[in-house]
Structure formats: structure tokens, C-alpha cells
Amino acid sequence: MKREPAKFKVNGGIHPAYNKQLTAEKAIIEMPVPSLLRVSMLQHLGAPAKVEVAKGDTVSRGQLIGEHGGFISVRVHAPTSGTVKAIAEAPTATGGSAIAVDIEPDGEDRWVEDITPHPDWESLEGKKLISLVSDAGIAGMGGAGFPTHVKLSPPPGKVIDTLIINGAECEPYLTADHRLMVERAEDIWNGIRIIRKILGCATVRVAIEDNKPDAIAAMEAVMAEDTGDSAVVILKTEYPQGAEKQQIFAALGKEVPSGGLPMDVGALVENVGTTLAIFEAVVKGLPLTERVTTVTGFPVKAPGNILARLGTSYADLLAFCEGLQGKAAKVVSGGPMMGFAQHSLDATTTKTTSGLLFLRPDQVRTFSSMPCISCGRCVQACPMYLMPAELSQMIEAEDIEAAEELNVLDCIECGCCAFECPAHRPLVQHMKQAKAGIMAKRREEKAKQKS
Numbered sequence: 001m002k003r004e005p006a007k008f009k010v011n012g013g014i015h016p017a018y019n020k021q022l023t024a025e026k027a028i029i030e031m032p033v034p035s036l037l038r039v040s041m042l043q044h045l046g047a048p049a050k051v052e053v054a055k056g057d058t059v060s061r062g063q064l065i066g067e068h069g070g071f072i073s074v075r076v077h078a079p080t081s082g083t084v085k086a087i088a089e090a091p092t093a094t095g096g097s098a099i100a101v102d103i104e105p106d107g108e109d110r111w112v113e114d115i116t117p118h119p120d121w122e123s124l125e126g127k128k129l130i131s132l133v134s135d136a137g138i139a140g141m142g143g144a145g146f147p148t149h150v151k152l153s154p155p156p157g158k159v160i161d162t163l164i165i166n167g168a169e170c171e172p173y174l175t176a177d178h179r180l181m182v183e184r185a186e187d188i189w190n191g192i193r194i195i196r197k198i199l200g201c202a203t204v205r206v207a208i209e210d211n212k213p214d215a216i217a218a219m220e221a222v223m224a225e226d227t228g229d230s231a232v233v234i235l236k237t238e239y240p241q242g243a244e245k246q247q248i249f250a251a252l253g254k255e256v257p258s259g260g261l262p263m264d265v266g267a268l269v270e271n272v273g274t275t276l277a278i279f280e281a282v283v284k285g286l287p288l289t290e291r292v293t294t295v296t297g298f299p300v301k302a303p304g305n306i307l308a309r310l311g312t313s314y315a316d317l318l319a320f321c322e323g324l325q326g327k328a329a330k331v332v333s334g335g336p337m338m339g340f341a342q343h344s345l346d347a348t349t350t351k352t353t354s355g356l357l358f359l360r361p362d363q364v365r366t367f368s369s370m371p372c373i374s375c376g377r378c379v380q381a382c383p384m385y386l387m388p389a390e391l392s393q394m395i396e397a398e399d400i401e402a403a404e405e406l407n408v409l410d411c412i413e414c415g416c417c418a419f420e421c422p423a424h425r426p427l428v429q430h431m432k433q434a435k436a437g438i439m440a441k442r443r444e445e446k447a448k449q450k451s
């Protein structure tokens with residue numbers, strides 16, 4: 001094990017007020033099980049899980065309640081024992097809706113009986129380890145929610161030689177991953193060893209921003225005895241260092257091609273929370289039924305890093321953090337840069353709920369339709385070498401084809417351009433609109449070809 005500086009500085013990037021001091025020193029606290037858990041069947045990218053229980057059923061913690069709904073899908077398990085009270089469409093934090101299973105806890109928090117730990121995991125084959133990850137219902141916990149078992153199964157011919165563990169947590173305010181590295185470093189390291197065995201890759205880089213010296217020290221301590229090619233890479237604190245392509249460039253100096261995937265340069269990136277979930281699934285045999293969410297913002301009375309069951313309502317999370325001490329003008333699920341604005345506290349936590357953020361009125365930026373003043377700040381800030389000003393104007397003129405030619409699909413929706421824009425133009429919304437339009441058109445064309 002060694003320590004490495006970042007190889008390269010990522011293009012663009014910004015330095016917003018990080019405000020991590022609100023929770024960075026706060027140890028993870030386990031929240032008691034609330035009086036109702038609303039467990040969404042869409043906690044991941046891809047097809048929703050198919051409900052496997054009926055109203056009135058009694059369930060145990062860890063019992064399968066949602067089966068894979070397709071190849072790109074993830075299983076869902078009961079987060080506690082109790083009774084299924086309802087199965088109905090419910091709002092999701094991303095602004096849509098999905099089928100959810102309401103569980104009324106019975107207070108026993110009884111685990112399902114067929115839990116099989118594998119302390120002997122080193123003797124298992126990669127395929128078996130992947131099936132354990134799949135069974136446990138793990139999706140990328142950094143926010144993207146891509147099914148982990150699919151990510152760990154590259155297609156034939158693709159070789160992964162480097163595993164990057166993403167401990168950057170570059171989004172302002174969020175500290176859940178930071179606390180996991182400080183408090184669960186050894187288990188995260190064992191999760192890394194499991195992934196290393198699955199992929200058969202020799203090289204491991206744990207990438208952490210330099211504003212988390214205690215996390216760096218904790219990871220270095222547990223990796224000290226490793227005789228393989230492993231290192232903690234110290235990244236400069238800058239948003240968006242945690243984005244996959246940017247992290248690969250910073251840590252390895254390799255550029256993922258436009259439209260390509262990390263595996264195209266032999267890399268795979270896993271978030272620290274996901275890595276811990278892999279440890280829990282394989283070594284302890286536990287399905288994913290809880291996660292750490294940073295509940296934060298200046299209006300919150302007792303902000304913290306809360307270990308809560310999946311399906312906990314945002315209202316219950318806030319109540320556990322003693323509510324508000326001032327006016328909150330905006331609520332965001334996730335971080336302020338890439339999170340989703342909430343109109344109520346009705347949504348419930350999922351495998352991707354990294355944060356719940358409350359912003360004061362003076363912290364909320366309103367967008368305008370003022371014209372671009374051609375200052376170029378958005379271009380300088382864009383980590384993907386895009387031209388947000390031009391793209392935005394094309395999209396306003398509904399010229400989606402031109403936006404596609406200018407690689408709008410490469411936009412990672414990081415929000416750096418909008419953060420810098422003095423005209424407060426809704427640049428990210430424009431990029432999202434164009435990307436959605438292009439994808440819808442591609443789906444239509446595919447359907448036409450089939451018929």
C-alpha cells in the first residue's frame with residue numbers, strides 16, 4: 001500500500017461552499033424503525049422490481065419483497081418485520097412515482113431465517129460472489145443506482161485491471177461516505193478485497209479528497225499490510241471530483257472516450273457505501289435494508305449522519321433530527337449540486353438517498369430566462385469540455401439535432417455551468433431536456449425498426 005497524489009487536474013470544476021462542518025464530525029447514529037416504512041420498487045436505475053408479497057402478508061427483515069424486473073434491475077427486501085398494509089403507487093424523490101410496499105413494523109425487527117454468512121468468501125468463485133451481491137439487492141449507493149451485480153459482470157472481452165473506490169464525496173454538505181470510511185474502514189477494505197477477487201484485478205486505488213484527512217488515515221491504516229498494488233489517491237478538493245470519468249482521469253490519467261464507459265479504459269468505480277454493502281452481503285449474508293443518509297442544512301436543529309431503514313419517510317428523518325429551527329425555503333434529496341428538489345416530505349429513502357438537505361431562503365438560487373451575456377464562465381467550468389452556452393441556446397430554439405452534434409449526451413448534469421452563470425440561466429435543465437428528447441427519439445426509432 002502506498003499514498004499517491006492525483007495524476008491530473010480535471011478540466012473545469014468549481015469550489016462551492018462545502019458546509020460539511022455541519023455533520024463531518026458527527027458519528028453515524030442509528031434511527032429507530034419508524035411507524036411505517038414505504039418501500040419503493042424503484043430504488044435503482046432500470047426496470048422496477050416486481051412485487052412478491054400481497055396486502056396482509058407478514059414479512060421478516062431481509063425477506064424478498066421485490067424480484068428483479070428485468071436484466072437491469074435490483075431485488076428489494078423488507079427493511080423490518082411486520083405486516084404489508086398496502087401496495088400502491090407512491091411519489092419518488094426524483095419527481096416520478098413507482099409502486100411501493102407499505103410495511104407496518106411489528107416492533108420485533110426479526111430477521112428472515114435463511115441468512116447465510118460466508119466468512120470463507122475467499123474460497124468462493126467470482127460467479128458465486130456476484131450472485132450473492134445480486135441476491136442482496138445492491139445498487140450503486142453514490143446516487144446513480146446502477147445494479148451492482150451487472151456492473152461487476154463486464155461483457156466478454158472487456159478486461160478490468162483497475163478498481164477505483166470512490167471516497168471523494170465531492171457534493172457540498174454530504175458526509176455519509178466520509179463517516180463510513182472513518183467508522184467502517186476495515187469492513188470497506190474487506191469489501192474491496194471481495195470486488196478485487198470478483199474482477200481478478202490487481203490494482204486498487206481508493207480516491208479521497210484532501211478535505212477528509214481522518215478518512216484518508218483510516219483507509220491507509222487498514223490497507224497498510226496489503227502486499228498488492230493498492231494506494232490511497234489524494235484528490236484536490238474540487239467539485240465534481242467524484243464523477244466517474246473525472247475520477248478516472250484524476251487518479252489514473254486515463255480519459256474515458258465520448259459515449260464510452262469506464263471499462264473502455266480498464267477501470268471500474270465503486271462508491272464506498274456500495275463496497276460496504278458488498279461486504280455485508282457476502283461476509284454476513286445480509287440483504288441491503290438500510291443506509292446512511294446525511295440530514296443537513298443550517299435550518300435543521302440536529303443535523304447528522306443517520307443510519308435509517310430503506311422506506312423511511314423524509315418527514316420521519318427530519319423529525320429524528322429534531323425538526324427545523326428556522327425557515328427552510330428548499331428541500332433537496334441528495335446534495336445541492338445534483339440532488340432533486342422536493343415539494344413535500346412524503347418521499348421515502350432508497351438505496352441512493354445520500355442526503356436530505358434543507359436550504360435557507362437566502363441560499364436558494366432562482367433561475368431566469370435572461371439572455372446569455374457570453375462571459376464564457378460556463379465553458380471554463382464544464383468538466384466535460386462542452387459549450388453549455390451554445391447548447392442552451394440551441395435547446396431553447398428546439399434544435400436538438402444540433403445539440404446532439406455538440407455532444408450534449410456527454411453532459412454529466414453536474415451543475416457547474418449553472419453555478420457559474422451570472423445570468424442565472426437554467427443550463428442543467430436545458431441539458432436534461434435535450435438528453436431526454438434524444439433518448440426518446442432513439443427509443444422510437446428502435447421500436448419502429450422492430451415493428
Ligand code: SF4
Pocket residue numbers: 381382383384385386388410411412413414415416417418427428431
Ligand atoms: S451540467 Fe453538463 S454542461 Fe453543465 S458543466 Fe456539467 S457537464 Fe458541463
Ligand code: SF4
Pocket residue numbers: 371372373374375376377378379388389392417420421422423424425
Ligand atoms: S455563464 Fe451564462 S451568461 Fe456566461 S456564457 Fe455561459 S450561459 Fe452565457
